[in-house]
Amino acid sequence: MDDIYNEIENKFKNIEKLLKSELIGQDLYIKNLISYIKDKTLKNEKGALLLVGEKDTGKKTSIRFLVEEMYKDELIESDNINEINLDTYNFKLGYNAFLSDLHEKLKSKSKCIMFKNIQDAMGEIVNVISELCLNSCFNLNDDYIIKNNVFVKADEENREETNDILTSEKIHKEKINQLICNNKFIVFTSDDKNIDLEKVFGNNLIDKMLYTKDLDEKERNMVVRRRVTETINNIKEELALDIMVDLNKDESNKEYFGVCKYLQESYKKDSNLSISEYVIYKLNNPLRNLVIKENIKVNSRLFIYVENDEIYCKVDSQSYKLSDYTTPTLEEAKYKLNSIIGIKELKEFIYNVQNNYKVQNIRERLGLTTSKISMNMIFAGNAGTGKTNAARTTFEYLNALGLLSRGVFREVSKADFVSENTNETAKKTMEVISSAIGGVLFIDEAYSLCESEDDKVGKEIVDALLKGIEDNRHDLVVILAGYENDMEKFLSINPGLKSRFPNIIHFEDYTPYEMYSIAINIAKSKGYKIADNVEDDLIDLFAKNQISGKNDLGNARFVRNIIENAIMDASRKYLQDKQKKIDLLESHNFNFKVKAKFNLEERLKNIIGLEEVKNLLRSQYKLIVAQEKRKSVGVET
Template identity: 30%
Template sequence: MKNDIDSILDSMFRDGKLNFGAAKRRNEQTQQALESVQETGDSLSRSLQSSIAQLTQEAKADMQALDQRLQADGLKKDVPAGNSGNPEQTDAAFQTAEEETARKVLGQKEFVSAVALAFRRPFVAGFRKEMPMGRIAVLGKPGTGRHSAVEAMTASLARQGVLKSPKTTALDLSRYGDSSSEKLIAQDVYTALKSGSSAILFEQYEKCGTAVLSMLSELFRTGSIPLAGRYAEQKGMLVEIGSALVPGAVSSLSASGKYLFLLTDRSLDKLANDFGAPFLAALDDICETGEFSQDSLREIAGRMLKLFCERTEKQLRFTFTYDTPAAEALAAFYRPDRGIAAMEEYTDALYRSLSEYKLKQKVQRASGKIIVENGQLMLSGEEEAFAFRIGVFAPKAAEGAVEAVKKELSEIVGLQTVKEYVLSLEDNFKMQQLRKEKGLKADSPSMHMIFTGNPGTGKTTVARIVSRYLKAIGVLAGGQLVEVTRADLVGKYVGHTAPLTQKAIQSALGGVLFIDEAYSLSRGKDDSFGLEAIDTLVKGMEDHREDLVVILAGYSREMEDFLKANSGLRSRFPNMIEFPDYTARELLEITKSIVKGKGYRLDPSCEEPLLSYYEQKQQGEEARTGGNGRMVRNKVEEAVIACSRRNVREPEEKRDLELLLPQDFGFPALPGEEEG
């Protein structure tokens, strides 16, 4: 810089005289130099400011990290809840919310108080802003007010300005049962957290996949779920972006500011076994519903009848009254294993019956009373013109269905021990149901079975009967039989088998999944696809214990080897039923039954040769396949075709289109009969 100024001065004074032209030019140069210096200074200033800003940002990040570590270590106090209202007003709001909820959830006073305390806890003890407001486990049987209490409390507190939103969002975790559910649950949890709801309810965790269970545990323990992939928020959706550089990338889902509820009918010990001690330690509260007292049940029943009367008045224009005996009769329908749902179903059935009456009789208005006859609630019309009695009794259709299935089973030839086992299922199921109704401990009997025996011994036929029988006695809702083999369950490439097996399980829910030649699923330790199908099947059976029955069928020896393929198989199939080969006499009876079913008659002279034929088939190398009904059916089919050929050649007056003769079965013709 100094050299530049000296050069300018030298040019301005030449030979001791002032050089005005040069001075002017130098003046311009000086100005330019000064402007250059200023620009350089400005550039340095901006660079310095940028460096300072970066250092400040890094310092803030370090402080935040330090703050989080201090909070995690318990060295920094929690942030106060920061409710903007007066503490006394907040106390009054929680008292009001508890009273309002108790009026809606009858007979659960202690439980409602525990839920109110769980909601109030962060407003007293404070909470960390990056964590949920509360993490609560709600235990209790279905129908005891678990959902209603949380929803009513949330709505009341929001109405009084304590919470921002009256909404609750429930996630049914049984929807995420397979191994590919991580992305789906991440999207649904994201939607729930962004929905504006104050409380998120998680239920049916018992039926979710292992990976989803781990994500749920992480959410309750740490307040957030780390995402396996890279995601971004786009138009309210959580979109996987892979390796793309997108602003606003999301690496985890945070439940800060939300109340998290886990609803289950399992015990605390079972909860600890499923999630582990760290999960239980992270819970802020554990609330459990109790058994209803008789007074509570009468009060609940009275409310239901009141709502029933209001509904019939508004919708059907029928005016009904009720009294205390009616409420007591309705309370008697309460079942400990189902809660008040059984009472609600009964009043719904009464309403449907009354609606049907109005529809068919075209009655505009009527009045009546809810009365009790023989322990049953009845709707009695009081007006002479519209006198009626409407009640709801045990449907006869179900009893008829049971008898029809029993009749079909009795008509099967042989298999006496198999029949006795099938019929015993009803006795066991009824006794367990009776124990539940009395509040006693009851085990859900395992209905999974293994049918062993040679082909054609009736395994598939009995499986079809079992599916309808279990529906008729109330074990299954659908009663359908889904028949599959290895080809339906095992895929041809990696990642194909589990979805195939899960699809088969889903189609059989409410019914029976029948896997014929089940031993073919396992072809040794190197058959990874087959082993994957077995593992998926075992998990599906565990996830759907109450709405799926699996029957495996195959040869006795091969099925024994198959059960060793997975350690959980044998324990899940306690019922192994052996289907013995039919005797020659039984095969003859089956022949007669098939012939009759096809509209033909069996000539008595066919019996002895058929009996000898069947006895021969059961000996030697054909013993394994000889004694079965499939062989009989094939024999009859051949005879029907031979009968048709024979009658075509007969004169019309000699034809008997319904009679099967020995020669039709390939035996020597009767004396005086021409061989076909």
């Protein structure tokens, strides 16, 4: 007996050593985790364990690694872990979907079930899990049958269908009224360090709760560097490539710049991606796609570097932007959507689309009629409110959901619909539509397609566009974008437009606080920080210039101009005084008197004739703009 005990003890010591080399900064957590699992193993017991800590501290990784090593050492019968994400069942019939998924996991040979996001689970689902943890058995309130892998109540209303299912050769032949958990570890993970145990779980559900340690900046840098190095080494080995990466380690302070610094600073901790998943999203997947799509030859030399807030890959003399080769997963698309400042209406609409997609899948599995909704959209808002970027992100989200058959994104304007021969307008329009079938067609400044009742060519474009949309309504998503008022006028030109575009998404002007957040992001992307004492003055500047409803303001474009002018001023003053910090934008670098520019051409196009007057206004306006730019960088005028 002592020999068996010592053997198990030694195996866990070795696993602890391996796990400590795998996870950065988590020695105490690992020690406590190993102690708990070892104790349960010696007693031939399983238990309920809650792991709490911020992202990238190894909660899920530690369990996966531990189970894998225990299997190698014959301490456990399977190296498989069943994982269930509990925030994916928050919709009608979600409870049924959860029961069917849980039933399948409980029947497997796996000795560990890991539940993610327990704090977001429905009350009914938490009750099921609680009973399983306490009693290893949960008695269902109703009898259920399994139809197309979904639990369905075997009640009187479904008696005939139930009998058919129970007599089928292909279907589970017994009614199910309980779920049984046979000797499995149940692990919960949460990123919320303030989780209310009693509120979420009730009393006595968890027999051990462990906290991972928050990573400091140096440790987080080490995680990023390790993941980047692992990614590059794997690709080098698998694809036989010679890859160099711009890491630029600074020995004086042990920090990393180049690719690692970019990934560290562009990552958002409040996202649903871990830093490891973020490296896969930004570096691993697009780099692999690039090699395939551009037919990069074996033994080619690649150089990975950062420029203008983008990761590039240089092959011979050709440079490729990696973001052009991303094919985001659903988690990655969700991360990108949540990273965008503002656009609340669009986020809500896309999440509703996702929920409907889940429900329709359940209905299809239950043999019920499914319903497809129109996803054609109008993005209405002022300049600089992010409509174009939002359109690309919407495409990525819909594609990740599996709602697009080809994954095509086509961005066009009026110039793509017209040709020298006006008789070919309809044909040209249909060619544009055909190129986007199976994906998303984004038409920017869509109101310019037909600007008045007298625009015959424009009317022909609209008629052909409506026909193409109708003919391909189940395999094409069209997004029209433009100024609010202009889009209202455009919709009135043809009654068919409103019915084909039922989803109008309003892009509100950014608030001053949102503009400040955008300013921080723009500065960071250019390698600068904004001094803390500038915040109030910048917000005040944005508040004075951001008048709700005025479509001649720049929104994010105005913010970009402010930051770029501040950078120019900082560069000039740094050359005059080398004691100043080279990457800090201070109060004296900003021109707090600058005014947001209005769009002169947008105003002039509404005036008929008077060309000489217009040209005079244009020349005067250019002089004013030039003077303002000189003032903004500290040059006397």
